[in-house]
Amino acid sequence: MAASSFPLPDTDWDATRAFWAGAERGELVIPRCGGCAAYQWYPAPACKACGGKQFSWTAVSGRGRLFSWAVVRHGFLKPFAKKVPYVTGLVTLEEAPAVRLVTNLVDCEADGLQVDMPVRVVFRPLVFPDTERQVMAPMFTPASEPVAGKERNARDV
Amino acid sequence: MGAYESDWGHASRFEPVGGEIAVVGIGEAEHSKASGRTTHEIAAQAIERAIADAGLEPTDIDGLMYSGGMSEQFDEEAFHAHFGTRHSMFVSKQGGGMAWAGSAPYIAARAIRAGKARHVLNVFSVAWATQRSSMLGGPGAFHAAEPFKFNLELPFGWFPQPVYFATITRRHMHEFGTTPEQLGAIAVACRRHANLTPSAIMRSKTLTLEDYLSRPMLVDPLRVEDCCLISDGGAAYVMSSLERARDLAQPPIVVAGVGEGYSDSGTHWSQQRAFTSTPQVFSAPPAFAMAGLEPKDVDVLTLYDPFTIVALMQIEDMGFCKKGEAGAFVEGRTLHHDGGVLPYNTHGGLLSHAYVLGIAHVVEVVRQLRGQAAAQVPGARVGVYGGYTGHMATTLILRRL
Ligand SMILES: [Zn+2]
Numbered sequence: 001m002a003a004s005s006f007p008l009p010d011t012d013w014d015a016t017r018a019f020w021a022g023a024e025r026g027e028l029v030i031p032r033c034g035g036c037a038a039y040q041w042y043p044a045p046a047c048k049a050c051g052g053k054q055f056s057w058t059a060v061s062g063r064g065r066l067f068s069w070a071v072v073r074h075g076f077l078k079p080f081a082k083k084v085p086y087v088t089g090l091v092t093l094e095e096a097p098a099v100r101l102v103t104n105l106v107d108c109e110a111d112g113l114q115v116d117m118p119v120r121v122v123f124r125p126l127v128f129p130d131t132e133r134q135v136m137a138p139m140f141t142p143a144s145e146p147v148a149g150k151e152r153n154a155r156d157v
Numbered sequence: 158m159g160a161y162e163s164d165w166g167h168a169s170r171f172e173p174v175g176g177e178i179a180v181v182g183i184g185e186a187e188h189s190k191a192s193g194r195t196t197h198e199i200a201a202q203a204i205e206r207a208i209a210d211a212g213l214e215p216t217d218i219d220g221l222m223y224s225g226g227m228s229e230q231f232d233e234e235a236f237h238a239h240f241g242t243r244h245s246m247f248v249s250k251q252g253g254g255m256a257w258a259g260s261a262p263y264i265a266a267r268a269i270r271a272g273k274a275r276h277v278l279n280v281f282s283v284a285w286a287t288q289r290s291s292m293l294g295g296p297g298a299f300h301a302a303e304p305f306k307f308n309l310e311l312p313f314g315w316f317p318q319p320v321y322f323a324t325i326t327r328r329h330m331h332e333f334g335t336t337p338e339q340l341g342a343i344a345v346a347c348r349r350h351a352n353l354t355p356s357a358i359m360r361s362k363t364l365t366l367e368d369y370l371s372r373p374m375l376v377d378p379l380r381v382e383d384c385c386l387i388s389d390g391g392a393a394y395v396m397s398s399l400e401r402a403r404d405l406a407q408p409p410i411v412v413a414g415v416g417e418g419y420s421d422s423g424t425h426w427s428q429q430r431a432f433t434s435t436p437q438v439f440s441a442p443p444a445f446a447m448a449g450l451e452p453k454d455v456d457v458l459t460l461y462d463p464f465t466i467v468a469l470m471q472i473e474d475m476g477f478c479k480k481g482e483a484g485a486f487v488e489g490r491t492l493h494h495d496g497g498v499l500p501y502n503t504h505g506g507l508l509s510h511a512y513v514l515g516i517a518h519v520v521e522v523v524r525q526l527r528g529q530a531a532a533q534v535p536g537a538r539v540g541v542y543g544g545y546t547g548h549m550a551t552t553l554i555l556r557r558l
Pocket of ligand 1: 034035037038047048049050051
């Protein structure tokens with residue numbers, strides 16, 4: 001990865017190339033095991049459920065729930081200094097409550113966010129002051145329509 | 158099958174080593190903000206003090222443990238160069254700070270039992286305050302280099318550690334009703350103890366709960382006061398067989414139990430199944446079993462506390478209260494050295510003593526059990542260090558003879 005593109009993702013990295021390519025065409029895609037149909041996140045060579053090694057990147061609805069979030073008020077890294085305050089957090093997917101995507105919450109006020117509230121994907125470019133390139137990325141915004149499977153977000157220890 | 162294994166982590170199967178070895182010497186370097194010192198200079202000062210405290214000579218140290226995972230640590234070569242020695246040594250890179258500050262005694266006990274060493278020294282030092290001011294490194298560097306974090310987390314600004322743990326804190330608040338006042342009670346207890354401790358960086362800065370609540374958010378819901386310092390500093394401790402320990406300068410502090418637990422998701426906090434737990438769930442029960450003790454027997458507790466939430470979760474996960482109830486448990490004076498139910502981080506911890514990654518926590522437990530601490534818990538007989546390193550937790554149970 002070229003240093004000048006920091007902190008953009010390396011969209012050519014094998015393990016996540018399909019994820020970024022999907023976002024570029026407006027699809028949220030997650031690797032799904034050919035053996036047991038489990039969604040696997042983060043991508044790994046073998047399925048955590050069945051050991052299978054065949055995965056297909058599968059489009060999901062983009063509906064999910066806000067698992068948790070933080071409002072970042074300090075620019076820890078220079079490229080984020082002008083973005084603060086921003087909201088970053090974790091979203092679980094309707095089809096795969098065990099998958100947690102790291103994302104940004106956009107088009108909303110941080111004060112209105114609630115844990116487990118329904119959210120939906122929107123695709124927005126990752127833009128930083130010192131990078132020429134932009135990368136389309138799945139971000140999330142509060143959704144009005146109900147999402148199934150709330151209980152499955154509960155702590156399962 | 159109970160707490161030892163689950164769908165998200167597991168415990169290491171340790172042989173019993175309780176009662177075999179003791180901590181016989183402790184030493185702390187000066188802890189400070191950016192000082193211009195190197196990690197080697199800091200380590201050498203801590204080691205000299207630990208060897209002298211034990212009443213030993215550098216040539217007696219025939220075992221050395223340090224962190225193989227961190228740069229510029231004080232290794233065998235550095236030891237010999239500094240002390241002008243050349244004897245052969247048992248060396249383990251599974252030592253140093255963080256979780257390893259708690260599990261090093263297990264490796265030392267096995268080496269001593271096997272006759273590989275008589276006196277094993279574990280050392281850890283950092284110069285992150287100095288390095289950060291020159292932008293060379295610091296605690297975020299490791300995480301930024303990990304490819305999944307670099308590609309799937311960092312671009313969204315889910316980085317560095319204060320952001321991870323703010324996210325965990327909010328989920329904990331949602332699941333268990335944990336409040337800012339409860340997190341504040343942890344920060345205030347640490348500061349109160351630091352105010353009594355000469356080596357603490359925050360010894361002259363007070364913090365009340367009102368002060369805490371009035372401070373701005375750094376990464377909402379965490380304030381600066383919920384987060385560890387960044388420091389230059391370090392410490393070391395020497396371990397010997399209990400038999401040899403009885404002839405040395407200090408009262409032996411016995412290693413009674415050691416445990417180690419792992420999260421299967423490694424340092425990918427975003428993917429840890431039990432998002433609001435730590436691998437202490439796996440580490441603490443076998444450590445207490447090895448020691449033949451229970452959480453209620455503990456007189457003084459130190460926890461690796463990069464953030465208040467990490468201390469709160471470990472208190473629950475180690476069994477000092479039920480899961481989800483640590484918030485209510487820590488309120489008020491529970492954690493205070495003078496009359497609290499569970500005196501905690503009596504030197505000030507990573508929040509208010511120094512960010513030397515847990516090695517000074519072990520030193521503090523030893524001091525408490527010798528009766529030599531600044532914020533002394535009267536009559537402390539059993540002390541515990543809970544180590545934490547994201548994917549790993551350790552539990553070290555020490556007791557007076
Ligand atoms: Zn599978």
